[in-house]
Amino acid sequence: GAVVSQHPSWVICKSGTSVKIECRSLDFQATTMFWYRQFPKQSLMLMATSNEGSKATYEQGVEKDKFLINHASLTLSTLTVTSAHPEDSSFYICSAIRDTNTEAFFGQGTRLTVV
Amino acid sequence: AQTVTQSQPEMSVQEAETVTLSCTYDTSENNYYLFWYKQPPSRQMILVIRQEAYKQQNATENRFSVNFQKAAKSFSLKISDSQLGDTAMYFCAFTALNRDDKIIFGKGTRLHILP
Numbered sequence: 041g042a043v044v045s046q047h048p049s050w051v052i053c054k055s056g057t058s059v060k061i062e063c064r065s066l067d068f069q070a071t072t073m074f075w076y077r078q079f080p081k082q083s084l085m086l087m088a089t090s091n092e093g094s095k096a097t098y099e100q101g102v103e104k105d106k107f108l109i110n111h112a113s114l115t116l117s118t119l120t121v122t123s124a125h126p127e128d129s130s131f132y133i134c135s136a137i138r139d140t141n142t143e144a145f146f147g148q149g150t151r152l153t154v155v
Numbered sequence: 156a157q158t159v160t161q162s163q164p165e166m167s168v169q170e171a172e173t174v175t176l177s178c179t180y181d182t183s184e185n186n187y188y189l190f191w192y193k194q195p196p197s198r199q200m201i202l203v204i205r206q207e208a209y210k211q212q213n214a215t216e217n218r219f220s221v222n223f224q225k226a227a228k229s230f231s232l233k234i235s236d237s238q239l240g241d242t243a244m245y246f247c248a249f250t251a252l253n254r255d256d257k258i259i260f261g262k263g264t265r266l267h268i269l270p
Contacts, residue, residue, distance in 0.1 A: 072256055083246060083262045084200075089255060097255075131198065137256055144250075144258055146200035 042068045044136050046147025053124055053154055061119045061150045063134030069114035070136035074144070075107075078131040090117045124154040157182045159249050161261035168237055169269050175222075176232045176264050178247030186252040189223065191232045194263075195243040203245070206230065234266075242268045 043066040053059045063073055072091050076084040088109050090096040096109035106128075108120040117136075121128050131151050135144040158181045168174040180189070191203040206214045206223050213221050218235045234241055247261040 074257070078198075081265075083260045086257060086259070089257060133198075133200065135200070135258070143202060143205065144256075149198050 042066075042136075042138060042145045044070075044134065044145045044147045046134055046150055048150060049148060050151040051153070053152070055125055055154055056123055058120055058122045059124055059152060061121075061132055061134075061152075063117045063119070063136065063147050065115045065136045065138075065145070068136075068138045070117075071114070071139060073111060073117040073134055073136045075109060075117075075119050076133045076135070078133060078149075080131075084133060087119075121152065124152070126154045128152065129154045157184070157249050157251065157259050159247050159259050159261035161247050161264050163264045164262070165265045165267070167267040167269055170237060170239060172237055173233060173235045174237055174266065176234075176245055176247075176266065178230045178232070178261055180228050180230060180247070180249050182228070182249065182251065184251040184253070188250050188252070189221075189230045190248040190250070190258070191219070191221070191230075192246045192248055192260075193241075193243045194246065195240075200246075204232065237268045239268050239270060242266060 045064045047062045075087045078084050087102045088096045088098045090109045090111040092111045092114050111117040133149045134147045137144050160179045187208045189206045193201045193203050204216045204219050220233045222231045244263045246263045248258050250258045
């Protein structure tokens with residue numbers, strides 16, 4: 041199956057700093073990538089949909105200026121949490137699809153802790 | 156808007172037994188996919204099984220099978236001969252065959268396989 045790599049797997053940052061999470065499709069070109077947030081023992085909450093070369097589409101209630109998404113190429117999307125605060129601490133997961141309406145492949149997730 | 160409901164937050168079964176996880180969904184779409192994803196303690200999302208709504212035949216993958224009732228909007232997962240490695244969170248998910256390819260997840264069922 042296709043591989044999606046997410047980096048870093050975990051990160052600790054100080055309050056007020058920004059942190060970037062990368063999502064790469066290693067062996068296919070991803071037409072669309074998605075970013076999710078998962079709180080402990082809860083489901084995945086879709087944050088935004090990102091397509092290469094265009095602005096991300098954010099879900100209602102997700103702050104665009106707080107969670108910056110850049111989809112610079114067909115194999116890379118990045119999520120930057122700006123001016124991070126402890127309440128941004130969470131597990132962030134990306135997924136990528138190769139063509140429309142096909143299987144989504146997930147990264148291994150990034151655990152962000154803001155101290 | 157589409158919704159996915161999993162009414163069983165947690166279940167436990169003995170190893171080798173059969174277990175059924177419930178899922179209902181709501182949509183006005185006619186063409187869509189339904190999925191069951193497994194999230195083990197590693198938190199890597201793994202696709203267990205997929206069902207295309209236009210197919211009447213229930214999908215099967217080895218020990219995993221679904222009971223897809225389109226009229227009732229029900230999509231249950233049956234795990235036969237359960238194994239200790241099946242212990243995980245299981246998420247039912249939906250995506251419509253339109254342009255946005257978003258996957259909507261249920262809240263999940265935590266499944267414990269007991270030795």
